[in-house]
Amino acid sequence: MYYVNREQIAVRLDAIAEIAAALDVLADQWQGTLLEGLAQERALHLAIETVTDVGSFLIDGFILRDASSYEDIIEISGEAGAFPADMQSTLIELVQLRKPLVQDYYVWERASLHPLSKTLSTLLPEYKQAVEDYLDREL
Known part of the structure; x- marks a missing residue:
């Protein structure tokens, strides 16, 4: 039997509407x-933390293989079927922004709209629904 912390997953998924x-x-x-520019940075950062937190909860709860990176969290949860395969490349692109946003923030181009900003406004709610459907199916 699995122990999947649905409460903590739901708390994070509930943040998606505001981020999107x-x-x-x-x-x-x-x-x-x-x-x-600063608002965009924060929204992208929250999107990253949301999908990696949810992925980590899924990995821990369903006792999936250990992740060695943020990209790995996306790959493992995607392989498990938590979201459609066509989302994976965009989610990996998103989590690859973590280092520039968190560690190299002093060189981030704040005057430019990042291309993922528009994409994520529709993809994140779809991700939320996919994860909820996955949990209903698996549990």
């Missing part, structure tokens, strides 16, 4: 201001 909405507004109204 923020990215959507930023993408639609982008003017390249400092405030928009």
